[in-house]
Amino acid sequence: MTKKILIADDEDNIRRLVRLSLEDDGYELFEARDGAEALAKAREIRPDLIVLDVMMPGMIGYRVCEEVKKGSDTGHAYVLFLSARDSKSSESACLDAGGDQLMTKPFDPDDLSERVKKILG
Amino acid sequence: MGTRTSRISFRSKLILFGVVMVSVVGAPFLAIEARRPWLVLDEMIEQGFGLISGFEAGIGQEQLQQMIRFALRTAGEADEEKSDYLVWSFNLLLAGDTLPTAEEVTATLKENEVEVEDFDYQALVAAAQFWRDRFASDPDLLERCRIFKRKLITAKEGAAAFGFEIGDLYLMADDGKSFTFVLDGFEWYESTYPGMIYDVKEHGDEYWRGYLTAGPGYYTNPKYHRFGLLPKFDTDEWGTWFTIWKAAKTDAGFSVFSIDFDAAAVKEQMWRIGLTVFAGTVVLLLAIILISSRLSRNISTPINHLVAGTEAVIREDLDHVVPEVDSPEFQKPIEVFNRMIRKLKEMRELEVSYQALKDLDAMKDNFLSMVSHDLRTPMTSIKGYASILKKRTGKITPEEQKEYLDIIINESDRLTRLVNDLLDLQRLEQGRMALNFVELDLAELAAKSVESFQGAAQAKNLRLTVSSISSNPRVVVDRDRMSQIVANLLSNAIKFTPESGTIEVTVEEVNGEKGRGVKVSVRDSGIGIPADQIPSLFSRFQQVKSLDRRKQEGSGLGLALVRELINQFGGEVGVESVINQGSVFFFILWSVSAGEG
Numbered sequence: 001m002t003k004k005i006l007i008a009d010d011e012d013n014i015r016r017l018v019r020l021s022l023e024d025d026g027y028e029l030f031e032a033r034d035g036a037e038a039l040a041k042a043r044e045i046r047p048d049l050i051v052l053d054v055m056m057p058g059m060i061g062y063r064v065c066e067e068v069k070k071g072s073d074t075g076h077a078y079v080l081f082l083s084a085r086d087s088k089s090s091e092s093a094c095l096d097a098g099g100d101q102l103m104t105k106p107f108d109p110d111d112l113s114e115r116v117k118k119i120l121g
Numbered sequence: 122m123g124t125r126t127s128r129i130s131f132r133s134k135l136i137l138f139g140v141v142m143v144s145v146v147g148a149p150f151l152a153i154e155a156r157r158p159w160l161v162l163d164e165m166i167e168q169g170f171g172l173i174s175g176f177e178a179g180i181g182q183e184q185l186q187q188m189i190r191f192a193l194r195t196a197g198e199a200d201e202e203k204s205d206y207l208v209w210s211f212n213l214l215l216a217g218d219t220l221p222t223a224e225e226v227t228a229t230l231k232e233n234e235v236e237v238e239d240f241d242y243q244a245l246v247a248a249a250q251f252w253r254d255r256f257a258s259d260p261d262l263l264e265r266c267r268i269f270k271r272k273l274i275t276a277k278e279g280a281a282a283f284g285f286e287i288g289d290l291y292l293m294a295d296d297g298k299s300f301t302f303v304l305d306g307f308e309w310y311e312s313t314y315p316g317m318i319y320d321v322k323e324h325g326d327e328y329w330r331g332y333l334t335a336g337p338g339y340y341t342n343p344k345y346h347r348f349g350l351l352p353k354f355d356t357d358e359w360g361t362w363f364t365i366w367k368a369a370k371t372d373a374g375f376s377v378f379s380i381d382f383d384a385a386a387v388k389e390q391m392w393r394i395g396l397t398v399f400a401g402t403v404v405l406l407l408a409i410i411l412i413s414s415r416l417s418r419n420i421s422t423p424i425n426h427l428v429a430g431t432e433a434v435i436r437e438d439l440d441h442v443v444p445e446v447d448s449p450e451f452q453k454p455i456e457v458f459n460r461m462i463r464k465l466k467e468m469r470e471l472e473v474s475y476q477a478l479k480d481l482d483a484m485k486d487n488f489l490s491m492v493s494h495d496l497r498t499p500m501t502s503i504k505g506y507a508s509i510l511k512k513r514t515g516k517i518t519p520e521e522q523k524e525y526l527d528i529i530i531n532e533s534d535r536l537t538r539l540v541n542d543l544l545d546l547q548r549l550e551q552g553r554m555a556l557n558f559v560e561l562d563l564a565e566l567a568a569k570s571v572e573s574f575q576g577a578a579q580a581k582n583l584r585l586t587v588s589s590i591s592s593n594p595r596v597v598v599d600r601d602r603m604s605q606i607v608a609n610l611l612s613n614a615i616k617f618t619p620e621s622g623t624i625e626v627t628v629e630e631v632n633g634e635k636g637r638g639v640k641v642s643v644r645d646s647g648i649g650i651p652a653d654q655i656p657s658l659f660s661r662f663q664q665v666k667s668l669d670r671r672k673q674e675g676s677g678l679g680l681a682l683v684r685e686l687i688n689q690f691g692g693e694v695g696v697e698s699v700i701n702q703g704s705v706f707f708f709i710l711w712s713v714s715a716g717e718g
Contacts, residue, residue, distance in 0.1 A: 011498060013528050017505040055494065057648070084497035085490060105501035109508050 003120045004045055006030045008038035008064065009053035009082070014105075018051055018082070021109035022116055035059025039067050042074045048120060051112075052099070054083040054090070062097035069098035078119050082107065132417035139409030147405070154398055158391040162363075165382055168280070169365040172290070173378045176276050177367075184265055186371050188315065189294040191262060192303040195255070195316025196296075203248055204317060205237070210248035212309035214256075215267050220249055235310050266304060266315075273306035288362055288381030293319055295330060295368075295375035303376075333368045333377055354384040361388055423451035430458055439466035495539055499532035542678040549685040556599040556689060563596060563603075563639045563710070564589035564628045570607040571626050574615065582621050585611075589628035594637045594712030598690045606686055609679040610643040610706050617647035618703075635711045638692075642707035649700035658696055659684035683708070 005027045007018045015031050022029060030045055032038035035056045042050060042064075050068060054061035061081060068074045081094040084105040094102045101119070103112065199207055213220055221229075223242035230237055256263040273290050280287045291305030291313070300319035305312055354361045366379040423446045433441030439462055443455045506525040510517075517525075548554040571587040578585035607626075614624045625644045630637060650658065659680050687694045687708045698704035 011502070013502040013532065014498070014505070017502060017509070020509050021505075084494040084501065086493055086497070105497045106504040107501065109505055110512070 002026065002028045003049065004028045004030065004047040005116070005120075006032060006038065006041055006045065006047040006050045006077075008032040008035070008041075008050060008056065008061070010034055010056045011053075014053070014082075017109065018112065021112045025113060025117060027116075027120070035061065035064045038064050042068050042077065043071060046073055047077050049078045049080060049116065051080050051082050051116075054081060054085055054094070062093060062099075065094075065097040065099050080115070080119065082112075130417070131420060132413050135413035135416055136409055139413055140406070143405050143409065147401075151398060154394050157394055158387055161387050161390055165387070166365050169287075169380045169382065170367065172276055172280055172380065173365075173367045176272065176290070177369075177378065179272060180269065182371075184269075185292075185376060187262065188265065188269065188292075188303055189371060189376060191255075191259070192294050192301050192315035193296050195314070196299075196301050196318060197316075199251070199314070199316050201318070203244060204314070206241070206244045206248035207251065207314045208312055208317070209309055210245050211252050211314040212270075212307075212312045214249060214252050214263070215270050216309060220245065230310055233308070233310055269304050270306070273304060277306040288360070288383055290378070290380045293377040293379060294371075295333070295377060297330075300330075300377070330375075333366055333375070354388060361385055363387075419446075419448045422446060423448055423455060427454065427458055430462065434462060434465065437469075439469055492539075492543065496536065499536040499539070502532040503529050503536070539678070542682055546678055546682050546685060549682070549689065554689070556602065558597050559600055560595050560597050561600055561603070562593060563641055564593045566600070566603055567607055567626050567628050567641055570604060570611060574608070574611045577612070577615050578624065581615060581618070583615060583618055584623045585615075585626075586624070587626040587628070590630060593628060593630060593639055596639055596690070596710040596712055598710065599686075602686050603690075606683050606708065607641070607643075609683050613679060613706070614643050614645040614647065614704075618645045619647065622646040622703075631709060633709070633711075638709045638711040640707055640709045642705050644703060644705045646703040649702055650696070650698040650704055651700060652698075655696055655698060659694060680706075 005022060007015050007029060008031075009015045009018065010033055012033075015033075019029055019031070030041055030047065032041045036058045038050070038052065038056070039059065041047075050065075052061045052065060056064075061083070065079050065081070068077055068079065079099045079101075081099045081102045082105060083090060083094065083102060086104055091102050101115070103115065209226070210220070213226075220226075223240075223245075226242070226245065227237075227240055230240070269292075273292075277287050277290050280290075289306050291307075292303040294301045294303050301315075302313035302317040302319060303315050307313070354363050356362075361384040362381050363384045364379055364381050366377050368375050368377045426443045426446065430441055430443040433439075441462060443458050443462075445452065445455060506528050510522065510525050545554065567589065568587050571585055575585055611624070611626070618624060623646050625642075627640075627642045627644070629640050629642075631640045632638070683706075684694050687710070690710055692708055692710040694706070694708045696704060696706050
């Protein structure tokens with residue numbers, strides 16, 4: 001069964017970049033442009049992995065992650081934060097919100113591809 | 122055990138203390154003063170008894186008894202209906218062998234205010250005859266009575282000369298049935314006659330006899346005057362009196378020498394002492410109350426000030442100063458208290474500035490974090506698309522290749538803009554930005570800016586319009602920076618307005634405190650800004666406090682830069698916003714050409 005990945009980021013260029021990084025690996029890819037949309041999409045498609053930006057309008061990534069992990073339909077999803085915020089505090093904030101992994105921007109597309117393979121493999 | 126609290130105020134205690142002290146010191150004085158009327162009375166009584174003794178010694182017992190017997194005899198024979206005439210005739214005969222004429226008698230009576238109805242001179246002559254008949258049988262008696270009366274008058278006058286106001290001195294006899302006058306020292310018209318019954322109306326002879334014979338006495342009416350702090354006196358139509366008497370047993374019964382004293386002097390002294398004591402007490406009490414109030418105020422006023430000061434500290438009013446007072450005991454406590462408030466204030470100020478520094482530090486951290494984020498976002502695209510290009514060389518179409526390169530270039534521009542904005546902001550805040558001021562028409566500039574953003578607006582299917590009035594005042598600003606301001610506002614509006622929305626730019630004239638001005642507004646139909654976030658919207662540091670909001674504001678520094686620049690131009694910026702309906706960002710610049718040329 002094809003794994004479903006939800007890409008949530010308000011920057012068009014970055015969503016596209018994530019898509020480019022993962023599109024050759026045989027996943028079913030979905031996109032969301034802000035927090036609210038990400039949550040709605042997650043409930044709709046029940047993804048295996050969410051690549052989640054932190055700073056999005058409407059609802060920030062932490063909040064989306066909390067809601068996803070709480071939902072009975074979406075709780076199984078693996079959350080990979082993709083954040084431009086650095087520092088230790090942002091890492092612990094990601095983990096506190098229930099996130100599984102954190103990857104900081106800028107990132108190497110190959111690196112992302114490898115990580116996702118490991119996670120979903 | 123709880124503490125016992127007293128409801129009696131300090132002032133009341135002081136008053137009580139004062140009253141007790143004055144009572145302790147004043148009571149003996151009061152007692153002495155209260156004794157004074159008694160002392161005066163005692164002295165008078167002593168003098169009175171001396172007078173009686175001297176008088177008694179001056180007459181022989183035989184003569185005395187002869188006169189008493191004569192009086193007792195007359196009591197049975199005289200017609201008491203005619204008592205006035207008997208009195209007058211007897212005493213006139215003592216004064217001379219012949220009676221004065223009727224005219225002389227009535228004149229004297231009138232002169233001395235003796236009221237007589239139908240004066241009957243013949244009755245007087247008849248009464249005189251009564252006495253002449255009685256003296257005829259005992260010729261020695263008349264002369265004896267004359268001597269005796271003179272002695273009485275002399276003794277009375279002597280006492281008066283001595284300073285005593287004596288009503289009269291008289292001799293009475295008691296035969297066991299009633300009291301009878303014998304002789305007195307009165308003038309003829311107010312005197313008595315031997316044998317005249319002493320009218321004791323109230324208590325009866327037996328009552329009086331008991332007192333009179335018990336020994337020397339001095340009260341007019343013992344029933345009323347036995348007790349009391351001060352002597353009391355009988356008052357009748359002629360004045361206030363007290364009487365002393367000395368009774369002695371004789372063969373004919375009792376002889377009673379009695380002196381009526383005028384009590385006015387004693388009474389006056391009593392009143393004077395009473396008033397003095399009363400006035401003194403009142404004055405002392407007033408003084409005690411005044412002094413106590415003053416003393417307690419000296420204590421309570423500074424205490425109240427200190428309480429007010431403590432309350433001020435409790436409600437954190439550290440500008441409070443406890444007023445200084447005269448009382449030396451409280452100067453130090455108040456001074457120390459005020460020093461404590463000042464110290465607390467210093468500590469508070471330190472705390473506040475420490476907190477401000479901490480806040481500033483936190484804001485700087487936030488700012489750095491935001492800047493870092495905003496740098497990383499374009500860098501992510503640059504690095505990512507560059508990697509994709511490198512990895513897929515030869516595998517992608519030329520169109521895709523061009524697209525990725527465009528992204529890299531655009532994001533590099535974005536990065537450059539961000540760095541420039543940062544540097545501009547820094548220069549502005551440090552006042553190091555070189556500005557090239559020129560006079561220009563904002564309507565024209567706004568129109569040009571709107572024109573240059575039409576492409577971006579159309580890409581999102583937004584309707585972007587500009588309206589302005591023709592007679593705008595001109596303003597003096599830096600043209601490039603002014604363009605930057607309008608561009609920042611426009612790009613924000615475009616970014617936050619959903620597809621098919623509208624953006625209206627308005628340039629209008631306003632009149633305010635600073636004269637004529639131009640207001641440029643950019644109204645969008647975007648997502649809006651929560652009211653609580655508006656006040657800090659233009660702040661460089663504050664804007665990144667909330668992660669939610671930062672994204673709404675776009676690339677961070679734009680609004681901070683707008684504010685700084687408008688400030689440099691002497692204008693003001695503002696924003697009004699309703700969630701999900703849109704925002705209006707505006708700035709006002711004041712015209713200098715109109716008023717100040």
